[in-house]
Amino acid sequence: MTENPRQHPNLKIFDADDGYIVYHRETDRVHFLNHTAVLLLELCDGNHSVPEMVELLVKGYGLDKPPEKEVMDVINNFEQEGLITSS
Amino acid sequence: MIVTNCERLYCRLNDLKVCAEQERPFSGDVLIEVPKTNGRYVIVEGDETLISSADAEWVTLYVNEMVNFRLSHQMKDYVKIHAACGSVDGKRFLLVGEKGAGKTTLITRLLFDGIAVHGDERVLVRGAEVIPIPRRFHLKEGTIPLVPELDSICKSLTSYPGYGVRTYYFAPSDAGVDWQIRWGNVDSIFYLLPNHGGETRAEICPRWQMAQNLMLRSSDFDANPEGQMTDLFSLISKSDSFVIHIGELDGAVKAIRERLN
Numbered sequence: 001m002t003e004n005p006r007q008h009p010n011l012k013i014f015d016a017d018d019g020y021i022v023y024h025r026e027t028d029r030v031h032f033l034n035h036t037a038v039l040l041l042e043l044c045d046g047n048h049s050v051p052e053m054v055e056l057l058v059k060g061y062g063l064d065k066p067p068e069k070e071v072m073d074v075i076n077n078f079e080q081e082g083l084i085t086s087s
Numbered sequence: 088m089i090v091t092n093c094e095r096l097y098c099r100l101n102d103l104k105v106c107a108e109q110e111r112p113f114s115g116d117v118l119i120e121v122p123k124t125n126g127r128y129v130i131v132e133g134d135e136t137l138i139s140s141a142d143a144e145w146v147t148l149y150v151n152e153m154v155n156f157r158l159s160h161q162m163k164d165y166v167k168i169h170a171a172c173g174s175v176d177g178k179r180f181l182l183v184g185e186k187g188a189g190k191t192t193l194i195t196r197l198l199f200d201g202i203a204v205h206g207d208e209r210v211l212v213r214g215a216e217v218i219p220i221p222r223r224f225h226l227k228e229g230t231i232p233l234v235p236e237l238d239s240i241c242k243s244l245t246s247y248p249g250y251g252v253r254t255y256y257f258a259p260s261d262a263g264v265d266w267q268i269r270w271g272n273v274d275s276i277f278y279l280l281p282n283h284g285g286e287t288r289a290e291i292c293p294r295w296q297m298a299q300n301l302m303l304r305s306s307d308f309d310a311n312p313e314g315q316m317t318d319l320f321s322l323i324s325k326s327d328s329f330v331i332h333i334g335e336l337d338g339a340v341k342a343i344r345e346r347l348n
Contacts, residue, residue, distance in 0.1 A: 012313055014320040019295025023316055030316070032299040 003086040005075060006046035011083065027082055040074050044084045050075055088116070089150060093123040099147040102245050103256050105221040109268035112211065112218060113161040119150055148247060155222070162220070164310040166212040166319055168301055170276075172219045173197055173204040175347045179271045181210065181217070183304050184279035189333050192230045193279070195257070196336045197343065199236045204259055205268055212305075215321045218270045223256035225249065233336060236262070275327045275347055276301070287338030289331045289346065297328035 014021040020033040020041065033041060039060075043053045053075075054066045078084040091097055120131040128146040129139040132153070140146050171182040171194040182190045191207040198204045206219025227250055231237045240261050246253035259266040278292060278300045292300070298320055308315050329346055333339050 012316075014298070014316065016294040016298055016320065016324065018293040019298075021295060021298045021316070021320060023313060025313070028312070030302060032295050034293070034295060 004046050004049050005044040005078070005084040005086060007041060007044050008083055008085055022083060024082055029081065031081060031083065037074055040071065041078065041083065044075075044078065089119045089121065089154075091121040091123065091128075093121070093128065093143075096121060096123065096128060096143050096146060099143055099245065100150065102247075103147065103151045103223060105223060105268075106258055106260050107221060107266035107268045109221055110218065110270055112213075112270070113158070115157070115161060117154060117157045119153060121146065121150060144247060148249075158220075162211060163307060166308060166315045167209045167220070167306050168212060168217070168319075169208070169304040169306075170206075170210050170217075171204070171208070172206045172210050172217065173202050174271070175202050175344065178274040178347045179217075180275040180277060180343065180347060181273055182277050182279055183301060184281075185304065188279040188281050189283070189339075190279060191224055191226060192233050193333065193336060193339055195224060195226065195230060195237065196234050197340060198259055198262060198264060199234060200340050200344075202344075203265075203267070205266070212315070212318050212322060213270065214318055215325050216270045216272055217322065219268050221268050223258050226255040226257045228252045228254070273322055273326045275329065275343075276323065277343060277346075278328070278330045280330060280332050282332040282334040285332070285334040287332065287334040287336075287342060289329050289342035292328040292330045294323050294328055297323050 008024065010025040012023040012025060019035055020038045022031040022033060040053060043056065050071060054068050054071050057063065057071065058066050089100055118132070121128050127139045127141050128143065130137045130146065130150065138149070168181065168183060171190040173180055173194055182193055184190055194204050194207050207224040208222060209220045210217040211220060226237065226241065229252065231241055241255045244255045244257065244261065246255050276297055278297060301319060301323065305319065327346065331339055331342055
């Protein structure tokens, strides 16, 4: 994914305080996101590239090493499940 | 209503009767007639003769399933969670888990520990409230050694084939305890993971994970999935969520009491 990802418009998101439950109306599938996955989904607003998301996680969590692979895996997963589209 | 001219069958059907003080979220008329003629029971609903058998035990279970089927049709728009239900000092809890996790054994053990128990199998969800689906508890033979108080009670009950073993249809009233089936909010949800033979331990479960656990143990989302999910997650958001790795029962009882106080 080279462009800034954006949440699919047809998601119903339930806030579970410590995570999200996301119902995709078109695929009729339910996804359960922990708080890190929630943060990444929230950053999929069309304004952030994947490298920018990595940088924000490093700053936000005080990480020594940028979690590039981990973030890419999550974003790829989101894309596979249709939770995001390219903006 | 079930009508029969056979006293033996009548007594057997009473083995399955729900004798609880209950709110009735649904009502409807079902008339099943089971006349015994020439040594055979003939099951008739309306104008239709369904089946006949000489086996009173088999007929009892068949009629019971028919009634449950008619009831489940009325409940089809409600999400159902595979959960036992009880309450301590007015605080309601659910015990959720897959088949064999120990829900019925644990809820029965809790009954003899002085805790109010309402159901052992499934609850209906309406908004953030639940009500157990009224039915007697299905006690497998293997539960009796784990809850010794059941031994003398089950001697006065008739067992039936079920789940590959003999099963007793037990009601809290068989133990001299009030049985109430009502709508109510849920204060705590305990997800049971079997650790039979091992130590019991309890831990907090993140709500998003409890949502996943509950959805896997729930059914009937077809009617209105988004609205039904809203109800289910509203219930979870208003409850405390725990996982209990259930080994010895005393530990599980203690863990539940501690977290409800």
